[in-house]
Every structure is written in structure tokens, then in C-alpha cells.
Amino acid sequence: MFILKLVLRNTFRHKLRTALTILSIVIALVAFGLLRTVIRSWYAGVEASSASRLVTRNAISLTFPLPLSYRDKIRGVDGVKTVSYGNWFGGIYKDRKNFFANFAVDHKTYFQLQSEFILTPQEHDAFVRDRKGCVVGQKLAKKFGWEIGDSIPLEGTIFPGTWEFVLRGIYTGKEKNTDESLFFFQWDYLNETLKKTMPLRADKVGFYMIGVNDPGRAVDITVAVDRLFKNSLAETLTETEKAFQLSFISMSEAVIIAIRLVSFVVIIIIMAVAANTMAMTVRERTREYAVFKTLGFGAFRIMAMIFGESLLITMTGCVLGVVLTYPAAGAFGRALGDYFPVFEVDKNIFAVYAAASLLVGITAAVFPAWKAIRITIAEGLRRIE
Amino acid sequence: MNAKSPIVEIRNISKSYRRDSQNIPVLEDITFDIAEGEFLALMGPSGSGKSTLLNLIAGLDRPDSGSILVGGVDIASLSESGLAGWRASHVGFIFQFYNLVPVLTAFENVELPLLLSGLSRTDRQEHVNMALGLVNLSDRMDHYPSQLSGGQQQRVAIARAVVTDPAILVADEPTGDLDRVSAEDVLALMDRLNREMGKTIILVTHDPVAAAKARTTRHLVKGVLT
């Protein structure tokens, strides 16, 4: 078709201008994609959290512990299937910059409840049998080159001293968004040591994790658990794991809003860039469009030429953007792997790319097209560039 | 058909432009005929309204008042798209700056007016080859305008103007941008189109040498035709 051929050739008439316009669209889209992926990663923990798990913590704050004695009372609540528990350990491996999350957890129940952390039965047995055993995610193991049987020392911050562990298991994630960079060891090891060195801090639990039979009753159960400890020395706050995770994120809500905002500003910028290119292009060709009109080409065909060119530019940018988002996200994810254990591009983002490119392509062409159509032939022919 | 019967009948046309809030009259109550087969040169000082008049005859613009009959059709009464269709089949255009589309080859430029005609591809090809043969540029049909000299570009433009076989050719200073030799070529070509193919030609020019090629010369001075 003739118009198509013309659009194609016109688009590459000013190669540098077109290339720069496409480049800015690609950069903007990839930046948009990365920002969106950052937000998504931020929420990955929430998405991965199970609806059939509840977390109970001290009502005052997470940093205040709960007595171990609550375990049996919680177990007695109707609808509760499993009760596990643990402490944020906050240990450091060699250097502060090697940050990863590490927990002391009840070895008998924890991996039953966290069924998305997959361990072979042999590994699980080995972990349970060894008081100093630990289990890490495969991403973490890979990062430090740990293998089963390795001995790993952590320097305690909340619980002073150097703590020696032996790697007994490396778990993999069941889902794509499962965090594979966590470190777990036996709560009993922590507790037995504390009994000897700091008896006052022994038999204290940072959080309980509760598995329920029926997720539909989760809310009732949170109320029932908290009622148990009402007016006791350590009142509890029980919520679904999702709400628990969200309470971490809410602290940085402002940051997320800012990133969201920036990602939309990016779209507006490419709109301006594309609109500028199209305005320049169409203005230069005013006389040419007058010639087309002289020869009998109507408004519809002129519009097709202008919209076609605008869309060809933005859609080319879109395709290149899609192609380049993966390597860009890969590099970004590797560089910031410590902060974003799960950095996966959401394929839905490409629908947003396409929609944005379409919108930008059309918007950029509207005003120039309107001008090109409105100008009379006599006037258009008088234009000398 | 009587060669002396008028193909263009201009009756009492006036045209003025509005600039800011001022009305600038360009043509005032002009009446004249152009006979079929005529080769008319329209001369006059710059700004006298030659291009304006030519645009009105060719249906590129509309008069404020008066009527223009071309081949018996009152073109001022046609709708915008009706006028576009009428132009495409009745008038060929030759401009001072050739106005070829730079991204199209000579062949494709000449083919342009035929794309709206509904002709088959092979028919179009035949017409284009004929038109390019007429201007003696068959060997340049795959060249882009930037690869052609000014004179060659103007000849491609002439091929484009005649490819639909219109009865009337309008040319607005077609030699204004050419050297003497190329200008001679173009004028000789127009002369042939007039003599051999019976085209009615209206040529706007400043150049007395060009005007001398025409059979009739009329002068437009301050909106009045003499």
C-alpha cells in the first residue's frame, strides 16, 4: 500500500532525528519498567505471603518479645492447626555490607508452615538433628559460595557473641516470588545459649506464626488469639501475614508514591519529545502536503501519513523497549540483589508500554495533523520551508 | 469540437486577502475567457495577483465573488472533495520549485496522481512510462529528486502534470528557478504539449523570453487585466 511505503520512507528521512526520538522513547519506557519492577519487588513479600498464616507479635512493638508460654495457649484456640515461632536474630556475616535477614526459628514446625520453602526430606532431617544446623535460600548460598557442611559464623548484634552454624540445607522457592535469600537456624540453639549467658532473655519469642485450617476464619482467629492475652503483661497483636508484611512497607509508602509519580512523569516527557518531533516534521512538509492536496489527496490520507509516521516511531520505541527491558532489569536486579531478593519483570508492564506508546503516538500527531489539514492549498504552496 | 470555444470562462471575479483586520483587495472584477487549446502567458509585476488568479482557475482556491466555468462546470460551486476530484482529472500543475516528493523516485512521483484514479498497476505503469518517455527521462525513473538536476526535476514534474491526461495545464513560473538551457528545454516541452497534444496551457511568468513562447500574453497590473 502506497501510504505505508510513504510513511516508512518519511520516518527515516531524518535518520538522526528519528533515531534520537526513538532512543528517548526506549530509555523512558525502560526506566518506567524498572521503576515499576522496583515497586513490584517491594511488594513481592506481600504477594508471596500466605492467607492461611497469621503472625502474632507484641502489641507494643516488634522489638518487644512474647513469653514462650503463649505457644500452648495459642495452640488451644479453635481453628489453629500449627503454631511456630522465631526471633529476628540480626547477625552479621563477616561484614555489615553482607546484609541478609536471619532468624532463629522452631525447627520442628517452621518449615511445615512455610511450605513454599522447599527442602529435601534428607536436608530437613539433617537440619532438625543438628542443634547448630542452619538452612539458607539458594540465592544466598550462591552469593557466598556456601555448600552443605560448610561452617558459617555470624556476629550477633542483638544477641552478642560469635555464633557458629553448620549448613544443613539449601531451600528453593516454590513460587517465582519466593524470597530465596533468608537464613534460618534452630531457636533452641539460641535459647539454650541464652539460658547460660543471659537467663533473663531466655524463653522469649519475637513472633508466633500460626497456621489455620480455614483461611476464611483467619480474622476470627486473630481476634480470638488477642483476646486470650488481653490485660496480660504482654498483650499481643495478631494479623494475617499479608497485613504484617504490609506494615513494613507502609513505612516507605511515601517513597513508593514518589516512584509512581516519577514513572508517569517519564511518560509525559516522551509525549513532549514525540510531539516536538512530529511538529517539526509536519511544519517542514507543509508545502509537500499542499502538493498532495493539489493532486487530489484528501484529509484522510494526509492524516494517515502523519499519524502513521508518529505511530511508527513510538511503536518502534515500544518494541525496542520491550526487548531491552529484560537485560536492563537483569543488570539492575544483580546490582541491587541485596535489597530486592525478588526482581522479576511483570509481563503486564508491556501492555502498559504498548498503551503508552499508542497514546503518545496519537497525541503527538493530533495537533500537527490538524494544522496540516486546515491550511489551504494556496497558503501551503506559498510556504518556503 | 470548435478550437475557438472557451474552455475557461471567468466572470466578474474578485478576491481579497484579510491580513490582521485589513482587507487587501488583490483581484477586482475580472472577466475574461481562455479558448481551448490556448497557450496563454500571464505577466505582471510581483504582487499583482498572478498566482492568485492561476490558483482560482485551477480550483486551488475560491473567489470571493463571481464565477469560474471550466469546461462548462462552475468550479466555485463544487464541494471541497468534489473540487479535489475535479482537479485530479482536469488540471495538471507545474510549480516554480518542482515540488516533487523527495522520498519518492521519479517513477513514483509521476505515478502519484494515478493512485487516486482506480487504474490497475499495469495500466498505471504504462501511463507513467509514457509520460516519462514524453519528457525524455525514461532512463532516470529510479532516481530520487535529489539525484536529478533542476531541469530534470522540472521535467519529471511536467510528466506528473500530464500523466492523467488533463485538458488544462497551469504553470506558475516553471522556469523561474532554472538556467537558460534547462528553461529552454522546459518551454520547448510545453510548446509541444500545446501543439501536438492540444493542451490548454496557462503560464505565469516574469520572463519575456518565456512569454514569447506563448501565443497570447496578458498583463495583470494592480488587479486589472489588460
Ligand SMILES: Nc1ncnc2c1ncn2[C@@H]1O[C@H](COP(=O)(O)OP(=O)(O)OP(=O)(O)O)[C@@H](O)[C@H]1O
Ligand atoms: N494567503 C495570503 N494571505 C495574505 N495575503 C496574500 C496571500 N496570498 C497572497 N497575498 C497577497 O496578495 C497579493 C498577490 O499575491 P500573488 O502571490 O498572487 O502575487 P504574484 O503576482 O503571483 O506575485 P509574484 O510574481 O511575486 O509571485 C500580494 O500582495 C500578496 O502579498
Ligand SMILES: [Mg+2]
Ligand atoms: Mg506568484
